[in-house]
Amino acid sequence: MPTSAFLQSLGITRPTAILDAVQARQNIRHMAQKAAQANIRFRPHFKTHQSAEIGQWFQTEGVTTITVSSFSMAHYFVEHGWQDITVAFPVNVREMDAINRLASQIQLGVLVESLATIDALQRGIQHPVQVWLEIDTGYHRTGLVWDDGDRILSLVRHLDSVEHLEFTGILTHTGQTYYARSRAEIQYLYQETTGRMQSIQDRLQQAGFSCQISIGDTPSCAVAGSFAGIDEIRPGNFVFYDQMMYQIGACRPDQLALAVACPVVGVYPERGQIVVYGGAVHLSKEALVETSGRAVFGYLQEIENGRLGRIAYDAPVISLSQEHGIIDVPPAMERKVTVGDIVLISPVHSCLTANLYPFYLTLTGENISRIR
Amino acid sequence: MPTSAFLQSLGITRPTAILDAVQARQNIRHMAQKAAQANIRFRPHFKTHQSAEIGQWFQTEGVTTITVSSFSMAHYFVEHGWQDITVAFPVNVREMDAINRLASQIQLGVLVESLATIDALQRGIQHPVQVWLEIDTGYHRTGLVWDDGDRILSLVRHLDSVEHLEFTGILTHTGQTYYARSRAEIQYLYQETTGRMQSIQDRLQQAGFSCQISIGDTPSCAVAGSFAGIDEIRPGNFVFYDQMMYQIGACRPDQLALAVACPVVGVYPERGQIVVYGGAVHLSKEALVETSGRAVFGYLQEIENGRLGRIAYDAPVISLSQEHGIIDVPPAMERKVTVGDIVLISPVHSCLTANLYPFYLTLTGENISRIR
Numbered sequence: 112m113p114t115s116a117f118l119q120s121l122g123i124t125r126p127t128a129i130l131d132a133v134q135a136r137q138n139i140r141h142m143a144q145k146a147a148q149a150n151i152r153f154r155p156h157f158k159t160h161q162s163a164e165i166g167q168w169f170q171t172e173g174v175t176t177i178t179v180s181s182f183s184m185a186h187y188f189v190e191h192g193w194q195d196i197t198v199a200f201p202v203n204v205r206e207m208d209a210i211n212r213l214a215s216q217i218q219l220g221v222l223v224e225s226l227a228t229i230d231a232l233q234r235g236i237q238h239p240v241q242v243w244l245e246i247d248t249g250y251h252r253t254g255l256v257w258d259d260g261d262r263i264l265s266l267v268r269h270l271d272s273v274e275h276l277e278f279t280g281i282l283t284h285t286g287q288t289y290y291a292r293s294r295a296e297i298q299y300l301y302q303e304t305t306g307r308m309q310s311i312q313d314r315l316q317q318a319g320f321s322c323q324i325s326i327g328d329t330p331s332c333a334v335a336g337s338f339a340g341i342d343e344i345r346p347g348n349f350v351f352y353d354q355m356m357y358q359i360g361a362c363r364p365d366q367l368a369l370a371v372a373c374p375v376v377g378v379y380p381e382r383g384q385i386v387v388y389g390g391a392v393h394l395s396k397e398a399l400v401e402t403s404g405r406a407v408f409g410y411l412q413e414i415e416n417g418r419l420g421r422i423a424y425d426a427p428v429i430s431l432s433q434e435h436g437i438i439d440v441p442p443a444m445e446r447k448v449t450v451g452d453i454v455l456i457s458p459v460h461s462c463l464t465a466n467l468y469p470f471y472l473t474l475t476g477e478n479i480s481r482i483r
Numbered sequence: 484m485p486t487s488a489f490l491q492s493l494g495i496t497r498p499t500a501i502l503d504a505v506q507a508r509q510n511i512r513h514m515a516q517k518a519a520q521a522n523i524r525f526r527p528h529f530k531t532h533q534s535a536e537i538g539q540w541f542q543t544e545g546v547t548t549i550t551v552s553s554f555s556m557a558h559y560f561v562e563h564g565w566q567d568i569t570v571a572f573p574v575n576v577r578e579m580d581a582i583n584r585l586a587s588q589i590q591l592g593v594l595v596e597s598l599a600t601i602d603a604l605q606r607g608i609q610h611p612v613q614v615w616l617e618i619d620t621g622y623h624r625t626g627l628v629w630d631d632g633d634r635i636l637s638l639v640r641h642l643d644s645v646e647h648l649e650f651t652g653i654l655t656h657t658g659q660t661y662y663a664r665s666r667a668e669i670q671y672l673y674q675e676t677t678g679r680m681q682s683i684q685d686r687l688q689q690a691g692f693s694c695q696i697s698i699g700d701t702p703s704c705a706v707a708g709s710f711a712g713i714d715e716i717r718p719g720n721f722v723f724y725d726q727m728m729y730q731i732g733a734c735r736p737d738q739l740a741l742a743v744a745c746p747v748v749g750v751y752p753e754r755g756q757i758v759v760y761g762g763a764v765h766l767s768k769e770a771l772v773e774t775s776g777r778a779v780f781g782y783l784q785e786i787e788n789g790r791l792g793r794i795a796y797d798a799p800v801i802s803l804s805q806e807h808g809i810i811d812v813p814p815a816m817e818r819k820v821t822v823g824d825i826v827l828i829s830p831v832h833s834c835l836t837a838n839l840y841p842f843y844l845t846l847t848g849e850n851i852s853r854i855r
Contacts, residue, residue: 125575139527183497204822204823205496225750227823231822253807286804327711376572386573391769396768396769397763422551430624432840433552433835435532451603466805
């Protein structure tokens with residue numbers, strides 16, 4: 112069945128997040144098996160899907176430990192039965208009540224990187240929490256600079272003296288892999304990160320502290336051959352992947368599991384464009400910059416045999432307003448598209464796109480709810 | 484009271500949309516008075532605020548006609564008592580049920596620009612609707628090209644033959660004003676648009692059709708001195724304005740009515756940066772490109788005398804992840820900021836930012852709900 116007819120058969124009338132559940136489950140299984148073979152802890156980041164039902168797919172693969180990026184997200188997953196959660200975001204000390212509520216209910220892990228935060232926790236914390244020291248291994252977003260060993264050791268010593276704060280290990284997000292241009296470059300950055308983390312671990316162990324290592328970015332976890340020296344991985348995006356991940360070599364096109372269905376509202380032969388009901392509030396404004404310098408917000412994609420299929424790289428989304436998306440289409444494609452058709456768009460960044468929807472619709476017509 | 488203390492006194496612990504209600508109401512009153520003085524219809528676009536309560540502030544100013552950008556948004560405002568609504572988005576023919584339901588309840592206006600859409604309406608429409616022909620006056624997003632008079636006249640003739648479709652006039656969104664670099668350029672584009680719309684109106688009137696003219700962009704409506712020859716205006720963004728509107732000269736800094744409160748989670752003296760809990764899912768990825776070529780996602784702003792105040796253009800948000808925002812800050816400011824403080828960010832595009840929140844918090848601590 113052609114893509115538009117298939118999507119119409121699902122009852123779609125407005126912009127809708129479409130999930131290839133078969134592929135998402137394969138992505139989950141593949142990463143879970145990779146972690147199991149390496150004999151390390153798999154603590155997937157649930158900020159990408161933020162769905163209790165998709166969480167169950169991880170449980171099926173034996174996952175019991177997860178990562179989230181806010182206390183409210185942690186609260187949602189606790190309500191859905193999760194008992195061991197790391198909030199992989201520097202502690203927001205204004206939410207001390209939420210921290211204590213969670214720490215009283217589950218095994219809670221938090222991220223710390225400054226004396227100011229440790230002091231605030233010391234004043235407010237009432238229950239044991241696992242504390243990870245966040246390390247900046249080169250991304251320069253958050254974390255202690257990896258080669259400032261004196262400061263890192265001093266913070267661990269300080270942590271060790273505070274009741275309820277249980278130093279667990281060092282954690283990093285190697286976000287620089289998202290700017291890589293090849294699998295080889297991702298592999299290089301992964302090795303560099305691992306080396307930097309192990310140098311800290313050595314120093315802390317020499318000072319008498321046992322110290323786990325946690326790494327988190329999807330590109331590293333997708334590309335790394337083994338995880339020697341690592342204790343846990345926290346990838347998130349891999350559950351859906353997206354055009355950004357494909358472009359840097361972190362996934363194959365057939366691993367993409369999320370797309371957005373959009374009704375066509377205008378066809379413009381004189382410009383070689385179509386316009387869809389599907390804008391920045393349906394795709395997000397995240398862009399890929401093509402080698403030509405043009406910013407692209409997604410590409411048309413087909414449904415093939417009831418699964419997400421071919422991606423039309425000759426049909427990019429080149430402009431987004433709040434609710435309109437403008438798509439350049441080649442003449443042959445344009446002649447086939449009419450007002451009232453529904454097209455499918457493969458997004459640039461699945462995490463930000465998913466965040467804009469209250470639910471996912473699977474290709475077999477099931478609604479998969481998300482956090483609201 | 485300093486900004487952080489003031490925001491803490493409001494009980495803020497997480498990223499929160501902050502509304503200067505006094506300023507938003509002044510913005511509403513100012514635009515309503517401008518329309519009244521010009522003796523034209525004011526049909527504000529509610530896609531910016533999407534709030535029943537803010538809608539009431541318009542009612543106080545005598546507004547009874549509104550614009551929205553989707554049938555679901557129309558449905559929300561019908562539920563809150565609005566009876567005359569134009570859906571200023573090319574008709575999505577897949578939502579015929581929604582169109583008929585709305586058309587049976589209220590005075591509904593829709594946008595048409597193609598024979599395909601008219602044919603679909605002809606097959607499905609069961610109640611009278613006002614039809615606006617959308618005209619492309621140079622923005623090249625949607626609409627009939629303004630100088631293709633033959634095609635426009637032919638579509639109006641066709642429309643005229645279809646039961647329930649009541650041709651009302653021509654409508655345009657002069658989106659090119661958002662790329663203007665001065666008030667003079669906005670004024671020029673407004674005059675150009677008006678001239679183009681009037682040339683169509685003349686032709687249609689010569690052919691025996693009465694034809695109103697509706698224009699819609701906030702920059703034109705904010706800058707235009709009078710509205711000679713125009714029948715209605717549909718600005719939306721002006722209720723809050725934003726950094727983009729300020730940069731192009733469409734508003735003054737003191738007219739900005741929306742900002743985002745974000746807890747500080749990291750301070751990095753070695754980089755001259757702070758990191759806040761406030762990322763792409765709290766601000767949107769809409770960026771301004773500064774003359775240096777740097778993309779900026781917002782600027783720090785102060786609270787002064789309980790109102791939105793000074794904007795720190797030396798403290799830009801230079802990077803956003805899903806939940807993290809990185810802000811460059813000058814040394815003097817950085818020395819004053821600590822983990823646990825709450826800072827305020829003036830967003831680049833208030834419509835997209837507002838869309839990410841379930842409610843607004845006013846500076847007097849009131850919750851103003853939004854569509855969910």
